[in-house]
Amino acid sequence: QSVLTQPPSVSGAPGQNVTIPCTGSNSNIGGGYNVFWYQQLPGAAPKLLIYLNSNRPSGVPDRFSGSKSGTSASLAITGLQSADEAVYYCQSYDINLSGLKMLFGGGTELTVL
Amino acid sequence: EVQLVESGGGLVQPGGSLRLSCVASELRFSHYEMMWVRQAPRRTLEWLAYIDSRGDKILYKDSVEGRFTISRDNDKNSLYLHMNNLSAEDTAIYYCATFDYWIDFWGQGAQVTVSS
Numbered sequence: 001q002s003v004l005t006q007p008p009s010v011s012g013a014p015g016q017n018v019t020i021p022c023t024g025s026n027s028n029i030g031g032g033y034n035v036f037w038y039q040q041l042p043g044a045a046p047k048l049l050i051y052l053n054s055n056r057p058s059g060v061p062d063r064f065s066g067s068k069s070g071t072s073a074s075l076a077i078t079g080l081q082s083a084d085e086a087v088y089y090c091q092s093y094d095i096n097l098s099g100l101k102m103l104f105g106g107g108t109e110l111t112v113l
Numbered sequence: 114e115v116q117l118v119e120s121g122g123g124l125v126q127p128g129g130s131l132r133l134s135c136v137a138s139e140l141r142f143s144h145y146e147m148m149w150v151r152q153a154p155r156r157t158l159e160w161l162a163y164i165d166s167r168g169d170k171i172l173y174k175d176s177v178e179g180r181f182t183i184s185r186d187n188d189k190n191s192l193y194l195h196m197n198n199l200s201a202e203d204t205a206i207y208y209c210a211t212f213d214y215w216i217d218f219w220g221q222g223a224q225v226t227v228s229s
Contacts, residue, residue, distance in 0.1 A: 036216075046216075052215075091158075099172075101160070104159065107157050
């Protein structure tokens with residue numbers, strides 16, 4: 001079970017908007033650590049989608065946006081397209097007695113109906 | 114376009130060893146921090162090992178420390194992961210990736226299957 005919690009699946013019709021939450025705790029997201037989002041299309045490697053909570057790399061459409069508040073973060077996708085069907089992972093860092101560790105959420109599979 | 118190409122995956126028996134390689138192109142490899150990340154079947158992503166640009170600083174996830182060794186050869190634009198004492202729980206796709214506080218680029222992955 002991942003320390004960063006995501007719903008296993010979300011769905012929406014073409015053109016609709018969806019939001020994927022990523023819930024952490026005070027030792028990771030709530031501790032001030034940034035959040036990143038990756039998109040993994042079927043059969044492909046993950047790809048960076050959002051960095052430093054809300055920034056899009058070059059080439060990522062502005063239909064994708066990220067936000068962070070308290071111990072949680074969210075990825076919003078507007079104007080759903082069939083090409084958006086993928087698994088989305090959030091990523092942050094956690095500090096404990098063993099030091100600073102990279103964490104991934106469990107992933108959320110997006111289905112475009 | 115940046116390319117990271119992994120090789121060396123395959124089928125290995127429990128207790129066996131394997132060395133993965135990753136060759137980078139279209140980037141100044143010697144300037145990049147690198148890491149290995151794996152994805153077990155139907156599982157999430159899992160960070161395994163990190164190495165800084167010169168190989169001076171190395172970090173491992175607790176569960177693989179002592180069994181896995183990350184290294185690099187900047188003259189060959191190559192990253193390596195030597196894995197020992199493999200078990201079924203190590204079955205996964207292994208990705209090499211560039212790291213700059215987040216993962217910029219990913220390889221296509223190498224399948225490692227541990228089974229008798």
